[in-house]
Amino acid sequence: MKISAVPYVALKALRRNTMRTLLTALGIIIGVGAVITMVGLGQGAGAEVEEQVNRLGQNVILVFPGERQLGGVSIGGGSANTLTVGDAIALREEIPEVVAASPEVRSQRVLVYGNRNWATPVYGQSHDYLQIRDWPIEDGRMFTEEEVGRAALVTVIGQTVVQELFEGSDPIGETVRVRGLPLEVIGVLAPKGMSLMGSVQDDLAIVPYTTGFQRISGRSHAMVINVQVYNEESMDIARAKITDLLRERHRLAPNQDNDFTIQTQEEVAQVATETSRVMTWLLASIASIALFVGGIGIMNVMLVSVTERTREVGLRLAVGAKGPDVLLQFLIEAVILCLLGGLGGILVGVVATEVIASYAGWPALFSIEAMVVAVGVSAAVGVFFGFYPAWKASRLDPIIALRRE
Amino acid sequence: MDVLELKGIERTYRTGTVEVKALRGVDLTVAEAEFLAIMGPSGSGKSTLMNILGCLDSPTAGQYLLNGRDVATLKRGQLAQIRNETLGFVFQAFHLLPRTTASENVELPLLYRDERLSWKQIRDRAREALEVVGLGDRLHHTPTELSGGQKQRVAIARALVTKPRVLLADEPTGNLDTRTSLEIIELIQRLNDEGLTILMVTHEPEIARFAERVVILRDGLLRSDRRRTPLRAADHLADWSEESEDAMDEALGDRMNTEITPPVEVGP
Incomplete structure (x- = not known):
């Protein structure tokens, strides 16, 4: 045919x-x-x-406090008090690949402004936290290293808080109260949208970690240390160096397990x-x-x-x-x-x-x-x-x- | 020269335990350019014979030589090729493809050719064939736009387009009125005059009268084989305007009755 x-x-x-x-x-x-x-x-x-995942920031390593063994019984991951502010400072100063490290403390608090109030997580962070998260300031400024050093009563707030407390009026220079503590609003964060878990990332207030630890949460240990590494190629070496440094600082014997957990952004992404x-x-x-x-x-x-x-x-x-x-x-x-x-x-x-x-x-x-x-x-x-x-x-x-x- | 030669052709159908002998030893020789009518009552084996002649069916016993080749030795594919190249089929029910133009219907056999033809050659040959049957102006009409006679002409053109040696027509006028039947017969006679061998099955004696040779089949055997000078359909068409259709039927019928002698038994 x-x-x-x-x-x-x-x-x-x-x-x-x-x-x-x-x-x-x-x-x-x-x-x-x-x-x-x-x-x-x-x-x-x-x-x-x-x-x-990329919005988490570039080349980010998260260090969590490890599971604490209590008489052979694990009492849950992340619950241990093994990471200190000193650890975070040491990471930043002693490891050349680490460009920023922020010890984080988080507590749910009610923010009061005038006759309005709003419950939001208040984060204690270092001055370079926004750099780690690749998160721009929309209005005002981030607090400085000097302000962290003297535990200044300043805060940078997210978009949700601006809407709920200030109803669109300019919050810069205004004072909000947390448990009677007056915090001056010095900056407003750019909107970030939903997180991986679907929560609204814009609902937060950031304060210097010094203020966060001592005056707001009452905790003494970091819940996580946010670390940023110089570039992607340095991730593995940075990870090894962080492990070595923290083991040394925590005085762990060679036969002991890490009392912290390191997670890279890549792993989260995977x-x-x-x-x-x-x-x-x-x-x-x-x-x-x-x-x-x-x-x-x-x-x-x-x-x-x-x-x-x-x-x-x-x-x-x-x-x-x-x-x-x-x-x-x-x-x-x-x-x-x-x-x-x-x-x-x-x-x-x-x-x-x-x-x-x-x-x-x-x-x-x-x-x-x-x-x-x-x-x-x-x-x-x-x-x-x-x-x-x-x-x-x-x-x-x-x-x-x-x-x- | 003989185009077809049947020797002792038998065809038996088996349905379960019942055996039906449709053909019981048929001998028939058809020469080139003959116009043969095969007659017989229903159940006489006409259709079976036609299927065997058309290479659509094979005999249970006997030999069938087509153009000198023994058909029994051929494979399915070769038989299909013979149907395509040597034989042309015309059916009572036309069997045109619906919603397909006359030209495309006529092209159909050429599509199944082994020989390589270009689309232009295929189109041209379809047009030529339709011109031969007088439908050069109906190339792009679909069957629903054609009359019964025109449909049968398209079917004849489809049979002619492969330039066959034998035209097998199974009751070609069965679905047509008398006038149109005459026109179709006139066309068939014209093709026969040009050298085409025609085998036509019919049960109408007045149609068989236009063939130069009539064989009668009964109970699977040839009972009669007669030759005579055929009537010319063209003559009857020329007279047509003067006679009514009924008169024509009668005239034809009378002539048949007087001219056909009762079939002579040629013996089992």
């Missing part, structure tokens, strides 16, 4: 029943559309997660991206069920079509079509149906992803690979589900086929 006649004959046959062709392709359109949308959304969510990757796969698997159902729809319609077109097949066989010619024709019809559906599905998928992503506030990401795979899969679906009906058609006896009414 003439090679270029194969798609020609298949297209003619599909055009003879436009409505049915469209409805059949719809199954594949929905299937491929769902796959593209789910993968697109999943990847968008993944990118969003990555961006949030967990988060792994989660979003699993979600993407889950969504894509569900969507591929739709594609599968669409494929069965194709098989169904092709089977009906073979029965309906028995006389046509009989005629083709009578005028010299060979079994393989008929097989190929029906197979190509199924593949063309699926490819049409695949292209339509890409269109639908792209639009759906854009719409959903714009509602969810994620970036919409499309990979060419996903589309190529989707079209490839739909062609494969065509071959797979089109083969049985096509084979049935090619096996028809022309005599019986021609007599069929």
Whole structure:
């Protein structure tokens, strides 16, 4: 048979029943559309997660107090009082790769301004904390090292606090009270949005850690030390040096476990991206069920079509079509149906992803690979589900086929 | 020269334990450019014979030589090629593809050719074939836009487009009125005059009267094989305007009755 006649004959046959062709392709359109949308959304969510991780700051290492063993019984991670302000200062001054280190203390406190009050976490941090977090000041200034040194009564507040206490009026220079302690607002942080865990990061007040430890939380040990390393290449060496330095400072014998835990931003990111990757796969698997159902729809319609077109097949066989010619024709019809559906599905998928992503506030990401795979899969679906009906058609006896009414 | 030669052709159908002998030893030789009508009552084996002649079915016993080749030795693919290149089929029910133009319907057999033809050659040959049957102005009409006679002409053009040696027509006028039947027969006679071998199955004696040779099949055996000078359909069409359709039917019928002698038994 003439090679270029194969798609020609298949297209003619599909055009003879436009409505049915469209409805059949719809199954594949929905299937491929769902796959593209789910993968697109999943990847968008993944990118969003990555961006949030980056918002933690660049080249950040977090040092947590380790599990404290009490007579062989762990009393919970992060609960130990093993990290001191001195540790943080030592990290910054003795390790050249460390450019900033901030001992953090956090306590939930009520901020009072005039007749308004607002409960918010108050963080004690060092003057270079915002540099670690890569967090710009929107208005005013951050406190200085000198202010940290003298435990100045100043605070930098987040956007949520500005809205709740000041209702949009300028808070710089105003005084808020925490447990009767007057704190002068010297700066307002730029909005940061949601954290990885979904909490609002803008709901906070930052004070010098000296003030935080002594006057506000009443604690003596850091809940975490935020460390920033010079560059990405230095992360591993910095990590080793931090471990050595802290073990030395904590006077740990070689056989003793660390009494602190070091986590890099990368590790946090890994967990988060792994989660979003699993979600993407889950969504894509569900969507591929739709594609599968669409494929069965194709098989169904092709089977009906073979029965309906028995006389046509009989005629083709009578005028010299060979079994393989008929097989190929029906197979190509199924593949063309699926490819049409695949292209339509890409269109639908792209639009759906854009719409959903714009509602969810994620970036919409499309990979060419996903589309190529989707079209490839739909062609494969065509071959797979089109083969049985096509084979049935090619096996028809022309005599019986021609007599069929 | 003989185009077709059947020797002792038998065809037995088995359905479960029941055996039906549709053909019980048919001998038939058809020379080039003959116009042969095969007649017989229903169940006489006409269709079975036609299927075997058309290489759509193979005999249980006997030998069928087409152009000197023993068909029994050919494989499925070779049979398909013979159907495409040597034979042309015309059916009672036309069997045109719906929602497909006349030209595309006629192109169909050429698509299954082994020989390499360009699209332009395919188009040109389809147009030529349609011009031969007088439908040069209906190339792009779909079957629903054509009359019964025109449909059968398209079907004949489809059979001719491969330039076959034998035209197999199975009740070609079965679905047509008398006037249109005459036009189709006139076309077939014209093709026959140009050297095409015609085998036509019909149960209408008045149609068989236009063939130069009539064989009658009964209970799977050839009972009669007669030659005579055929009527010319063109003559009848020329007279058409003066006679009503009914009169024509009667005239034809009368002539048949007077001219056809009861079939002679040629023995089992």
